[in-house]
Amino acid sequence: MHSKLLPTAAVVLAFMLAPATQASAATIRIASQGDATSLDPHSHNESFTNYFLANVYEGLVGRDRDFKIAGQLAESWEQVDDKTWIFKLRPGVTFHDGSEFNAEDVVFSFDRALAESSNFKHVLASVDSYRAVDDLTIEIITTAPNPILLNDLLDLMILDKQWAEANGAEEPINLQAEEKSFSATNANGTGPFAISSRAQGEKTELVKYADYWNESGNIDKVVFTPINNASTLVSALLSGEVDLVMPLPLQDIARVESAKGIKVVSSPEARTMYIGMDQWRDQIIESPVEGNPFKDLKVRQAFAHALDAQAIIDRVMQGQATLSTQYVMDKVNGYNPALERLAYDPEKAKALLAEAGYADGMELTMDCSTDRYVNDGQICQAAVSLLARVGVKVNLIAQPKAQFFPKVVAPEFGTSFFLLSWTPSTMDSLNVFQNVLGSRDLDNGRGAWNISGCSVPEADAIVEEAAVTMDADKRRAMLEEAMALMVDDVCLIPLHVQQLVWGAAENIDVVQHPTFEFPLEYYNVN
Amino acid sequence: MYSIITRLVQAAIVMLCVALVGFLVFQYVGDPVLAMVGQETSVADREALRKQLGLNDPIVVQYIRYVGNALQGDFGISYSFNRDVSDMIAERLPATVELVLLSGVLSLALAIPAGIYTGIHRRGGLAQTIMALSVIGVSVPSFLLGILLILVFSVWLPWLPSFGRGDIAGLAGFQSSLFTVDGLLHALMPATVLCLFQLGVILRLIRSEMLEVLRTDYIRFAWARGLPAQRVYLQHALKNTLVPVVTAVGLQLSSLFAFSIITEYVFQWPGMGSLLLHAIGQSDIPLLAAYLIFVGFVFTLANLVVDAIYVLIDPRIRHGAR
Numbered sequence: 094m095h096s097k098l099l100p101t102a103a104v105v106l107a108f109m110l111a112p113a114t115q116a117s118a119a120t121i122r123i124a125s126q127g128d129a130t131s132l133d134p135h136s137h138n139e140s141f142t143n144y145f146l147a148n149v150y151e152g153l154v155g156r157d158r159d160f161k162i163a164g165q166l167a168e169s170w171e172q173v174d175d176k177t178w179i180f181k182l183r184p185g186v187t188f189h190d191g192s193e194f195n196a197e198d199v200v201f202s203f204d205r206a207l208a209e210s211s212n213f214k215h216v217l218a219s220v221d222s223y224r225a226v227d228d229l230t231i232e233i234i235t236t237a238p239n240p241i242l243l244n245d246l247l248d249l250m251i252l253d254k255q256w257a258e259a260n261g262a263e264e265p266i267n268l269q270a271e272e273k274s275f276s277a278t279n280a281n282g283t284g285p286f287a288i289s290s291r292a293q294g295e296k297t298e299l300v301k302y303a304d305y306w307n308e309s310g311n312i313d314k315v316v317f318t319p320i321n322n323a324s325t326l327v328s329a330l331l332s333g334e335v336d337l338v339m340p341l342p343l344q345d346i347a348r349v350e351s352a353k354g355i356k357v358v359s360s361p362e363a364r365t366m367y368i369g370m371d372q373w374r375d376q377i378i379e380s381p382v383e384g385n386p387f388k389d390l391k392v393r394q395a396f397a398h399a400l401d402a403q404a405i406i407d408r409v410m411q412g413q414a415t416l417s418t419q420y421v422m423d424k425v426n427g428y429n430p431a432l433e434r435l436a437y438d439p440e441k442a443k444a445l446l447a448e449a450g451y452a453d454g455m456e457l458t459m460d461c462s463t464d465r466y467v468n469d470g471q472i473c474q475a476a477v478s479l480l481a482r483v484g485v486k487v488n489l490i491a492q493p494k495a496q497f498f499p500k501v502v503a504p505e506f507g508t509s510f511f512l513l514s515w516t517p518s519t520m521d522s523l524n525v526f527q528n529v530l531g532s533r534d535l536d537n538g539r540g541a542w543n544i545s546g547c548s549v550p551e552a553d554a555i556v557e558e559a560a561v562t563m564d565a566d567k568r569r570a571m572l573e574e575a576m577a578l579m580v581d582d583v584c585l586i587p588l589h590v591q592q593l594v595w596g597a598a599e600n601i602d603v604v605q606h607p608t609f610e611f612p613l614e615y616y617n618v619n
Numbered sequence: 620m621y622s623i624i625t626r627l628v629q630a631a632i633v634m635l636c637v638a639l640v641g642f643l644v645f646q647y648v649g650d651p652v653l654a655m656v657g658q659e660t661s662v663a664d665r666e667a668l669r670k671q672l673g674l675n676d677p678i679v680v681q682y683i684r685y686v687g688n689a690l691q692g693d694f695g696i697s698y699s700f701n702r703d704v705s706d707m708i709a710e711r712l713p714a715t716v717e718l719v720l721l722s723g724v725l726s727l728a729l730a731i732p733a734g735i736y737t738g739i740h741r742r743g744g745l746a747q748t749i750m751a752l753s754v755i756g757v758s759v760p761s762f763l764l765g766i767l768l769i770l771v772f773s774v775w776l777p778w779l780p781s782f783g784r785g786d787i788a789g790l791a792g793f794q795s796s797l798f799t800v801d802g803l804l805h806a807l808m809p810a811t812v813l814c815l816f817q818l819g820v821i822l823r824l825i826r827s828e829m830l831e832v833l834r835t836d837y838i839r840f841a842w843a844r845g846l847p848a849q850r851v852y853l854q855h856a857l858k859n860t861l862v863p864v865v866t867a868v869g870l871q872l873s874s875l876f877a878f879s880i881i882t883e884y885v886f887q888w889p890g891m892g893s894l895l896l897h898a899i900g901q902s903d904i905p906l907l908a909a910y911l912i913f914v915g916f917v918f919t920l921a922n923l924v925v926d927a928i929y930v931l932i933d934p935r936i937r938h939g940a941r
Contacts, residue, residue, distance in 0.1 A: 124782075131701050138657025215659040266701040277701045292710070293700065294897065295784065295889035320782050320887045321896065324766050328781045332773040464900075495649025495902050502653065503662045518659070528659070535662050542658070 119313040119618055121601060123611075124326055124335040128294050128319035133276040134250035135205055136265035138212040140516070143248060144610040145317075148299065149189075150250035150282035153180055153199065153231075154243050158615045160424070160606050162243050166194065166251055166283060167231075175238040175563055176221075182229040186306050188253045189280075189287040196225035201254035208264040216245045218538070238561040240568055244519035256281045285309040285614035294319060299613075309614035310602075330355060330596045336618075337603065339611070341596040343411045343468060349596045359594040363425060363607040364516040365417050366466065367585035368400065368476060371509035373533075373546025378509050379458035379488075386451060387509070393583035395445035397435040399483040400476055402588045404437075409471045414589035419580050420515070420525055422590040424607050427522030427572030432580050434587065442483040454484025460508040461489060462497035467591050473512050503541045513544060513585070516608065522572050526556045530579050547584035626926070630919035635686065637915035641908050642682040649902040651698045672698070685908060695905035699897070704909045707894065714784055715883070715890030717795050719875045721806055722814035727868070729814075730821035737822070738829025739852060749822070756819035761878065765812045765885035772808065780805050782887035809886040813879055817871045824867050828860035861932050869925035873918045 129145040130137050137143075147155070153167040164170070167180040186194040203223050206213040219239040226232050235242060257263055262276035280288045285307070286299040299315040318335065320326040323342045329335045331352055341349060341357065349357050370387040371377050377385045386392045406414045418434045421427060446452065461473035470491045477487040487510070492500075501508045517524035532548035533540035552575040559571035580587075593605050602617040652669045669675055673684065688695065694704040733753075737746040773781035785802035787794055796802025832838060833856055841851045880892035887893065891910060898906035 130699055133701065136701055137655070138659065212655075212657050212660060214664070215657075215661075266696070274696075274701045274703075292889065293702075293707075294711075294893060318783060318887070321893065322885050322887065325769060325782050325885060325887055328766075328769045328774050332777050332781055334773070334781060493649070493900075495654065495900065496647075498653045499650035515658075538661050541662055 119311050120316060121312050121314075121337060121613070121616065121618055122316045122318070122335040123337045123339070124318045124320045124329055125339050126319070126321055126323065126326060129297070131266075131274075131277040132280040132288065132291070133262070133265050133274075134252070134282075135202075135208075135211045135213050136277065138248075140518075140609050144608070146250065146280070146282075147284070147610060148286045148315075148613050149280050149284045149288060150252070151284045152249050152251060153182075153246050155247065156606060156610060156612065158604060158612070162247070166199070170243075172563075176235045178233045178235075178242060179226070180231040180233065182231065183306060184229055186283050187304050188256065188283055189302055190253070190256060191304075192253055192255055194251070194253070194283055195228045196231050197228075198251055198254050199223075199231050200225050201257070202249070202251045205252065205257070205264060206249055210265045212265070213249060216249050219245065238563050240561075240563050240565065241519055241521050241523060244521050248518060251283065252276075253281055286315060305614075307614070310617040312613060312616055312618060315613060327596070330598075333598075336598040336601050337595060338597075339593070339595040340467070341594045343413055343594065345596075346411060346413070346594065354599050356597055356599055357594060358597050358603050358605060359413060359592045360605045361415055361422055361424070361590050361607060362516070362593045362609065363422055363520060363590075364466070364514055365420055365422055365590050366414075366472065366512065366514045366588040367420065368396070368588060369511050369513050369545040369585045370396065371506075371544075371546060372548075372584075373506075374509065377457070378507070380456055380509060382455045382457070385509075386449065386455060389449045390583065391445045391449040392451065393586075394435060395442040395449070395483065396480070396485075397583055397586045398438045398445065399442035399480055399485070400586055400588070401437040401479050402434070404479070405472055405475045406589050409468050409475050410589065410591065413467075413592040413594050415592075417587040417590050419576050419587055420530060420585060421517060421522045421576070422607065425517055425520050425522050425525075427569060427576060429573035429576045429580075431573075432577060435583075439483050446483060446485075451484075454486065456486040456488070457510045458488045458490060458508075460497060460501055460511040461491050462494045462512070463491045465494040465497070466512075466514050469512060469514075472588070476512070501544050503535060506544050506546065508544065511544060513542075515542070518608065520608065522576060523556065523560055526552070526572075526575060530584055531556060545585055547579075547582065549578050549582050549584070552578040552582075623923075626923050630916070630923065633919050634912050634915045637911050638686065638689075638908060639682060641911040642678055642685070645902075645904050645907065646678060648899060648904070648907070651902040651904055654901040654903070655698050689912070694909045697898075697903055697906045699901035699903045699906070704905045707906065708891065708909055708913060711889065711891045711894050713795065714888060715876065715879055715892060717797050718806060718809055718813060718879055718882070718888055718890060719872070721797060721810040722817070723872045723875060725810055726814035726818040726821060726871075730818050731825060734822045734825025735829060735852065735857060738826045738833065738856075741826075741830065750826075753819040753822050756815035757823075759815075761812050761816065762881050762885050764815065765808070765882060768808050768812065769885075779808055781808075784889055809882050809888050812885070813875060813882045816878065817875060820871055821864070821868060825860060825864055828863060829856060832856045832859050858932070862929065865928050865932065866925055869921045869928075870918075873921035876914055876917050 127141050129142040130139060131142060134146045134150045151165040153165060154162050155165040157163040166183055166186060168183040170178060170180045172178055182196060188194060200223065203217060207217055219235045221234045221236040223231060223233045260275040266274045266277055285302055285305045287302045289298045289300045291297045297317045301309065301313045320329060326338050327345045330338045346357055349355055370393055372387050374385055402416055406412060406416065418432045419429060459473060461469060463470035473489055473491060477489050480487050501511055515525055515529050527539055528542045531539040531543060532550065532553050533543050533546060535541060555571050555575040559568050562568040562571065593609060597603050600619040604612060604615040652665050656665055673681060696702065697704050697707060700707060733749050737749050740746045769781045772779040783805060785796045785805035786799040787796045787802065788798040790798045797806060838851060838856060841855050879890060880895055883890045883892035884896055895910045
């Protein structure tokens with residue numbers, strides 16, 4: 094039967110297959126758990142898709158090898174006054190199809206990013222107007238001084254106007270229209286790699302763009318394959334069928350480290366994990382407790398003292414995380430180095446709960462996703478048992494992200510105790526204040542992810558001023574002050590900063606950026 | 620002719636029902652809008668998109684609108700890929716079909732002889748071994764078996780590729796990876812894993828039917844007439860086991876489409892199963908609906924074919940009352 098067939102067939106086939114598992118010198122084979130959902134740089138704002146496409150498309154500015162903001166399609170820029178920016182474009186740049194890049198393409202791409210079906214309208218939220226001054230000059234005027242305009246522009250990719258118009262791709266796809274989605278399956282950027290073939294969900298091949306304006310590493314060809322199943326992903330690395338896998342599941346780290354010819358590459362990711370507590374309802378939901386205990390600062394502090402984040406890092410995260418003291422990681426502008434986290438101290442937690450009138454403990458329901466962050470379900474389970482030690486009984490609702498997010502997001506905010514996480518895409522803490530920490534003001538786009546409903550008006554005022562302060566040092570000091578206020582108020586309980594953990598062949602030089610970018614032009618195969 | 624028309628009408632009703640059940644379930648697969656937009660998209664923009672997609676309408680309205688479009692051949696645009704659902708299904712279908720065909724052929728080619736053999740020599744050592752192994756095929760979950768095979772034949776013994784579909788070549792107007800060595804190598808492990816359950820079930824069915832038939836009077840008379848063993852087993856016995864076997868095979872082979880979801884996931888086979896898993900994760904309703912309707916179609920088609928085959932193999936049905 095089957096058991097007889099396999100070995101026989103496999104022996105025969107072994108001879109035919111042997112050469113296929115060796116990489117040629119300048120090809121890198123990458124496998125990841127997901128695929129880019131679209132090749133259109135304005136349709137999906139999803140980090141993997143964005144950073145995959147950042148190898149093909151470029152913005153006016155981008156990140157250099159050391160993660161600093163550097164000119165890409167803009168060669169230089171200057172501020173005429175607080176609100177007016179002049180960008181000088183790089184001359185002689187061409188798109189992959191050979192056509193020339195100029196200011197017209199920039200204006201077109203800005204228009205396109207503001208179209209109805211675009212998911213990148215927010216990057217131009219501070220911009221009042223933009224225009225082409227001449228062929229290689231762009232003027233941008235903001236509505237108010239915007240010190241982080243460059244950060245905002247990082248995610249705005251530039252397309253070729255003629256190419257888009259010729260192919261009916263003037264807008265990111267309109268779901269209602271009957272048009273063919275050309276730009277979802279084809280790409281024409283100025284980046285270091287061009288897409289040579291693509292079968293969605295199966296395989297995408299990129300080749301080095303010979304006329305790229307900048308230096309790029311020695312990789313000529315990239316074969317990218319999504320592998321959804323974590324154990325197949327690891328097997329493909331162990332068997333030498335791929336050179337780089339991302340992410341590597343934490344439980345396989347030891348297995349990969351002990352294998353010959355492959356290594357584990359890790360570095361902190363700009364994602365901070367928090368536990369949140371409902372501070373806005375008068376009556377918390379899904380709990381027999383009367384009223385809202387979280388309105389009392391002592392209760393929030395008690396919870397912070399009860400949650401042993403180091404134990405969660407050691408056991409659940411296998412050491413692949415760093416303890417956090419606040420709501421952003423240290424590479425984010427506005428990180429306050431003076432802050433300390435409330436120490437793990439169950440006795441103190443019990444005392445604080447008693448002072449607040451909960452000497453006999455309490456019962457709560459916690460909402461948690463199971464497939465969104467690294468080991469999110471296990472983090473919550475650990476939190477539940479840590480809280481049980483101080484007399485807080487937590488009923489855990491661990492659910493797929495498809496159920497979790499619709500329940501907890503605006504405008505319902507349907508949870509009173511939850512796990513959440515945030516990556517500020519701009520690497521500036523203003524993004525966290527606007528979305529997660531600022532008092533809710535949905536009409537003005539503030540606090541849409543403030544599920545806790547915490548509110549520190551003093552911090553809001555400081556942040557509002559910092560948002561329009563052009564002096565970088567002064568601005569950073571203000572953001573740090575606001576961060577301290579939020580931490581003192583225990584708006585959320587920070588847990589840890591998770592690590593990016595990848596597995597790679599020994600001969601590959603990998604550059605990891607904290608926002609999950611994988612700029613292949615800096616990669617090398619030795 | 621009349622019966623075929625009745626069957627087609629029935630098939631259409633089945634597919635409508637499948638789609639309706641699908642739409643009722645879609646209420647609980649999560650919010651597609653949240654899966655589509657980025658974290659910075661405002662609440663107002665999310666609401667506008669929800670309205671634009673018609674997700675605020677009552678479920679019955681959404682269903683009727685969907686069926687109306689589907690009847691005109693428009694299955695909508697995938698929320699998560701921004702592409703025509705029909706294009707995506709057409710792109711993924713060949714991979715699943717070739718996997719299902721290969722494992723269907725494998726399971727029949729192995730199950731029929733093994734079933735006959737174990738039916739005849741039911742006390743023999745080999746027959747007992749085959750029966751024991753078939754229990755494994757029926758009872759071991761396919762994802763476990765898949766991971767195990769990958770570990771053995773890709774990681775320990777680097778003989779077979781652990782994931783994906785191989786090179787594709789054209790033959791007689793068809794494009795398939797089964798026409799290349801590389802493609803066959805890639806398909807071998809997934810097809811084996813996928814066929815094992817069907818193999819076990821069909822083998823056991825043929826064996827028990829054989830045992831049944833071999834006890835009947837006309838077989839004894841056949842022996843008494845001194846007919847050669849080959850003729851008794853294959854012509855007289857096997858032929859009379861076929862009606863229930865064909866029914867089972869028809870259903871089992873169409874359920875390969877459903878089973879292929881897990882196999883495709885484990886081996887990253889770029890077929891419809893892995894597309895479905897993505898669609899579930901992203902709450903991609905147009906894609907989910909199209910998949911359900913398609914699988915409903917395959918099942919009804921398989922039943923139709925099975926009924927036609929009955930007529931061919933069973934003279935009682937052929938000449939019976941209409």
